[in-house]
Amino acid sequence: MVELLPEGEKVVLIAGNWKMFKTVSETAEFCRAFEPPAGVEVVLAPPFTSLAAALGHELDVLAQNVHWDDEGPFTGEVSARMLRELGVAGAIVGHSERRRLFGETDHTVGRRAAHALASGLRVIACVGELEAERERGETDEVLRRQLSVLEPHDGLVVAYEPVWAIGTGKTATPQMAQDAHAFIKSLLDVPVLYGGSVKPDNATELLSQQDVDGALVGGASLAVDQFSAICETAAQLPS
Numbered sequence: 001m002v003e004l005l006p007e008g009e010k011v012v013l014i015a016g017n018w019k020m021f022k023t024v025s026e027t028a029e030f031c032r033a034f035e036p037p038a039g040v041e042v043v044l045a046p047p048f049t050s051l052a053a054a055l056g057h058e059l060d061v062l063a064q065n066v067h068w069d070d071e072g073p074f075t076g077e078v079s080a081r082m083l084r085e086l087g088v089a090g091a092i093v094g095h096s097e098r099r100r101l102f103g104e105t106d107h108t109v110g111r112r113a114a115h116a117l118a119s120g121l122r123v124i125a126c127v128g129e130l131e132a133e134r135e136r137g138e139t140d141e142v143l144r145r146q147l148s149v150l151e152p153h154d155g156l157v158v159a160y161e162p163v164w165a166i167g168t169g170k171t172a173t174p175q176m177a178q179d180a181h182a183f184i185k186s187l188l189d190v191p192v193l194y195g196g197s198v199k200p201d202n203a204t205e206l207l208s209q210q211d212v213d214g215a216l217v218g219g220a221s222l223a224v225d226q227f228s229a230i231c232e233t234a235a236q237l238p239s
């Protein structure tokens, strides 16, 4: 279970989302070489097959998805109970790749998050607008709708990931991130991570924003040197 953070202290969380990258041996190699710095919380989300290989190091391991029942006829799904027994600490839910490519809806995201939290897992729930939605001025409306399925919980963290910034090299400006994070927190009082092309060279300005509590890192979490650099940046931020 997640511990409550000391009142008023800004604790930065850096989460690596490996997506469909890294075999068991590649995961073991990464974990041997990677040492999380003090002063920052680091979690890794490898593919299901590599979860066990990432356990036993100084960081929490998260799955990239989790079902809302403990067991049942749901081909291709994995339950919170299964993850807990393995020693997995939590799960990402509602990533835009799952929404866009695999039919995930706000409704299913809400069910996944609620059951995982009730099962004692921590949850990183992803929200974020498409480029066309931002251009039409609908960002707040989209975020409001995506957040409406989530309830505040000590184990819940939201990741704001503007879809147009994921894997594209385009990053929200620090002000855009700050505005979206402040809006999210006005609706749901939980820590909010920024995600979308976070790299060593933009981490400082993004993580320095008042309402940015950490980062969900995709591409740059796959290389030990880049991920270490982002974690070091986070560790050195004034608290």
Ligand code: PGA
Binding pocket: 017, 161, 165, 166, 167, 168, 169, 195, 196, 197, 198, 216, 217, 218, 219, 220
């Ligand atoms: P990216 O991915 O850092 O490669 O843009 C972030 C994410 O999808 O979580």
